[in-house]
Amino acid sequence: xxxxxxxxxxxxxxxxxxxxxxQLLLGRAGMSARDAVGHLLGxxxxxxxxxxxxxxxxxxxxxxxELAGLMESREVVRMVTMRSTIHTHTAQDALTLRPxxxxxxxxxxxxxxxxxxxxxxxxxxxxxxAFVEAGPRTMGEIREELLTQWPDADPQSLAVAARCRLPxxxxxxxxxxGRSGQVRLTTLENWLGSERAGAAGAAxxxxxxxxxxxxxGPASVKxxxxxxxxxxxxxxxxxLRPRLVVFRDENGxxxxxxxxxxxxxxxxxxxxxxxxEFDNLLLSHADRTRVITPEAxxxxxxxxxxYRTLLLDGFLAGLWKADAGVLTVELFAAASKxxxxxxxxxxxxxxxxxxxxxxxxxxxxxxxxxxxHG
Numbered sequence: 349x350x351x352x353x354x355x356x357x358x359x360x361x362x363x364x365x366x367x368x369x370x371q372l373l374l375g376r377a378g379m380s381a382r383d384a385v386g387h388l389l390g391x392x393x394x395x396x397x398x399x400x401x402x403x404x405x406x407x408x409x410x411x412x413x414e415l416a417g418l419m420e421s422r423e424v425v426r427m428v429t430m431r432s433t434i435h436t437h438t439a440q441d442a443l444t445l446r447p448x449x450x451x452x453x454x455x456x457x458x459x460x461x462x463x464x465x466x467x468x469x470x471x472x473x474x475x476x477x478a479f480v481e482a483g484p485r486t487m488g489e490i491r492e493e494l495l496t497q498w499p500d501a502d503p504q505s506l507a508v509a510a511r512c513r514l515p516x517x518x519x520x521x522x523x524x525x526g527r528s529g530q531v532r533l534t535t536l537e538n539w540l541g542s543e544r545a546g547a548a549g550a551a552x553x554x555x556x557x558x559x560x561x562x563x564x565g566p567a568s569v570k571x572x573x574x575x576x577x578x579x580x581x582x583x584x585x586x587x588l589r590p591r592l593v594v595f596r597d598e599n600g601x602x603x604x605x606x607x608x609x610x611x612x613x614x615x616x617x618x619x620x621x622x623x624x625e626f627d628n629l630l631l632s633h634a635d636r637t638r639v640i641t642p643e644a645x646x647x648x649x650x651x652x653x654x655y656r657t658l659l660l661d662g663f664l665a666g667l668w669k670a671d672a673g674v675l676t677v678e679l680f681a682a683a684s685k686x687x688x689x690x691x692x693x694x695x696x697x698x699x700x701x702x703x704x705x706x707x708x709x710x711x712x713x714x715x716x717x718x719x720x721h722g
Contacts, residue, residue, distance in 0.1 A: 424437060427517045515537070562606055
């Protein structure tokens with residue numbers, strides 16, 4: 349194994365540009381929404397709209413109807429995977445990635461063991477599966493059904509156990525742009541059908557490492573563990589070391605990458621991009637300084653709520669909100685007139701593609717600078 353000191357150093361701006369290139373944020377890509385969801389290994393989706401905004405920031409000509417159609421045709425689905433959070437995945441990735449993160453979901457159940465005294469988890473899993481496959485159910489309905497069998501158990505613990513033990517997918521119309529719907533759940537296999545589900549196998553750890561680097565690299569072992577919510581991935585990286593290139597960041601951490609992956613010049617222009625709350629760009633590395641400067645650290649969150657964020661020159665530089673055709677931008681620092689003009693142009697593009705507020709006549713959109721709390 350080569351000494352770490354022999355690896356070339358890759359600076360923060362170079363890391364930033366490499367990551368933006370993998371994330372399709374240096375220039376909008378001409379790929380389909382389905383291909384983009386697969387390339388990015390899923391889109392963070394605690395709320396309904398963020399996946400649509402994530403694709404708008406990354407794809408040329410994207411319109412919400414494209415992803416909505418994929419949701420309705422069951423080509424993409426919403427379910428709990430990485431970091432125990434809801435993600436929008438292609439159907440194939442949902443089938444293969446969920447088994448990969450199952451150990452983390454099993455550990456999550458262990459945190460609720462006090463509320464599950466006397467509960468046979470295998471029986472719980474079978475009962476919950478039969479219940480949700482008979483018809484999509486809310487979490488409240490699942491909880492009440494399980495309480496009939498274990499009345500002395502903690503209701504929330506029962507629901508968490510079902511969610512962790514089973515690959516539960518949120519059925520449409522939940523997640524479809526322009527429609528509303530309560531969260532109702534069934535198993536992934538039931539939603540996709542036995543023929544499609546039965547043909548899939550679990551993804552190999554090594555393959556997912558390579559795909560992660562293709563979407564988020566160069567990256568450390570800790571970075572990928574943060575993204576996946578898993579531990580003990582060092583062994584997979586070491587197996588793959590002969591196939592990878594290795595760098596050091598400015599603090600000496602070892603970063604792995606695909607040999608032929610894009611690593612643009614650090615001076616490559618990075619246009620303004622409006623990202624939704626919980627964008628994976630900001631969540632998928634242990635060391636986030638490649639996108640978040642020390643001065644901006646902590647400014648995209650309030651408690652456990654994430655704000656919508658603005659990238660300038662590739663780095664977190666502000667927050668935004670949209671209401672009734674008005675997009676308000678809060679910058680963390682002063683910006684030149686030319687930069688503000690670029691922000692306005694990008695904001696108007698977002699409003700034209702994504703604005704659906706009936707209070708706003710077509711074309712009557714505006715971008716202003718100020719506090720998003722104002």
